Amino acid sequence: MPVRFTDLAGIRAALADLPQPDAAALAGASARNAQLTKPPASLGRLEELAIWYAGWRSEARPAMRAPLVCLFAGNHGVAARGVSAFPPEVTAQMVGNFEAGGAAINQLAGAFGARLSVTPLSLESPTADFTQGPAMSEAEVVEAFATGWAAVDPAADLLVTGEMGIGNTTAAAALSAALFGGGGEAWVGRGTGVDDAGLARKREVVDAGLAAHAGALDDPLEVLRRLGGRELAAMAGAILAARHHRIPVILDGFICCASAAVLAKAAPGALEHCVAGHSGAEAAHARLLEALGLTALLDLELRLGEGSGAALAIGVLKGALACHSGMATFAEAGVSAG
Numbered sequence: 001m002p003v004r005f006t007d008l009a010g011i012r013a014a015l016a017d018l019p020q021p022d023a024a025a026l027a028g029a030s031a032r033n034a035q036l037t038k039p040p041a042s043l044g045r046l047e048e049l050a051i052w053y054a055g056w057r058s059e060a061r062p063a064m065r066a067p068l069v070c071l072f073a074g075n076h077g078v079a080a081r082g083v084s085a086f087p088p089e090v091t092a093q094m095v096g097n098f099e100a101g102g103a104a105i106n107q108l109a110g111a112f113g114a115r116l117s118v119t120p121l122s123l124e125s126p127t128a129d130f131t132q133g134p135a136m137s138e139a140e141v142v143e144a145f146a147t148g149w150a151a152v153d154p155a156a157d158l159l160v161t162g163e164m165g166i167g168n169t170t171a172a173a174a175l176s177a178a179l180f181g182g183g184g185e186a187w188v189g190r191g192t193g194v195d196d197a198g199l200a201r202k203r204e205v206v207d208a209g210l211a212a213h214a215g216a217l218d219d220p221l222e223v224l225r226r227l228g229g230r231e232l233a234a235m236a237g238a239i240l241a242a243r244h245h246r247i248p249v250i251l252d253g254f255i256c257c258a259s260a261a262v263l264a265k266a267a268p269g270a271l272e273h274c275v276a277g278h279s280g281a282e283a284a285h286a287r288l289l290e291a292l293g294l295t296a297l298l299d300l301e302l303r304l305g306e307g308s309g310a311a312l313a314i315g316v317l318k319g320a321l322a323c324h325s326g327m328a329t330f331a332e333a334g335v336s337a338g
């Protein structure tokens with residue numbers, strides 16, 4: 001599979017050829033789970049998490065040794081329309097903060113033993129305002145997607161994708177509306193904390209974007225090009241690369257899930273290697289998870305982005321794997337089975 005895409009056709013080819021989990025590892029992990037010293041199903045979702053991870057890693061008794069957080073930053077033409085509580089220069093300033101180790105994701109990645117990579121995407125050239133035309137050309141969206149793909153180290157054994165981009169909850173709302181129906185009303189939230197007037201402007205901007213591109217929104221990759229942004233395209237590329245490298249993914253907040261939704265709509269089953277790390281406070285995040293058929297691991301009312309909620313869920317997955325791979329069986333421990 002190519003690591004550099006030159007056109008949308010290359011991305012479509014990668015979506016048409018999705019690796020599947022290892023059936024033998026799934027069966028081995030299920031059998032092991034049934035023998036561990038606990039009442040059946042008493043570890044709840046931790047049990048299905050460990051078996052899911054085992055299937056993608058092709059190991060019935062896996063460990064997680066190299067989790068990776070890939071963070072992507074992009075700027076948005078629609079930010080000039082007053083849709084964020086913060087100015088666009090904050091995107092580049094926060095990239096500086098990520099690189100200096102001062103952001104929340106630096107602390108969370110460190111706390112859960114994950115390596116962090118930070119990729120700013122042409123921050124000096126925001127996407128075009130999608131109410132006026134497509135946010136990106138085909139070359140731009142493909143380049144961002146390919147950059148996301150290339151950011152995934154094939155030696156990683158877990159991926160979290162995170163983002164930073166002033167204005168990107170507006171892009172994510174427009175994407176979600178185009179993919180699942182409903183307008184600005186259904187998908188717009190307060191993002192970084194806009195007031196009521198800002199919220200009304202965001203809804204209008206999303207509805208204007210949907211109207212401007214009506215008739216061209218049947219193809220999910222075209223939706224990404226017209227209404228998305230570079231960091232959204234990069235996250236989609238990274239999530240698809242992870243599938244091809246058989247690296248399980250923990251999805252983060254509303255913007256990350258909107259990127260993932262592009263893949264899910266383009267190829268049914270494209271997110272089978274993903275779990276939802278958290279359900280956040282951005283109004284439409286829960287709605288989007290429901291549309292994707294995903295149930296989040298955590299609900300901590302986060303609305304930060306940066307991969308923060310997914311990074312916290314690394315701890316849950318590590319706990320699941322520690323139990324699955326470390327516990328004694330009934331026979332080993334001499335405990336009577338029920």
Ligand SMILES: O=C(O)c1ccc[n+]([C@@H]2O[C@H](COP(=O)([O-])O)[C@@H](O)[C@H]2O)c1
Binds near residue numbers: 163192252282285
């Ligand atoms: O992850 C989320 O669910 C989330 C919800 C609200 C805001 N954010 C972050 O806030 C920024 C976008 O907010 P805004 O108001 O500029 O559209 C962007 O950098 C995101 O990482 C992230």
Ligand SMILES: Cc1cc2nc[nH]c2cc1C
Binds near residue numbers: 163165305306
């Ligand atoms: C300060 C700040 C940090 C962020 N991290 C992710 N999105 C963000 C938006 C702002 C405004």
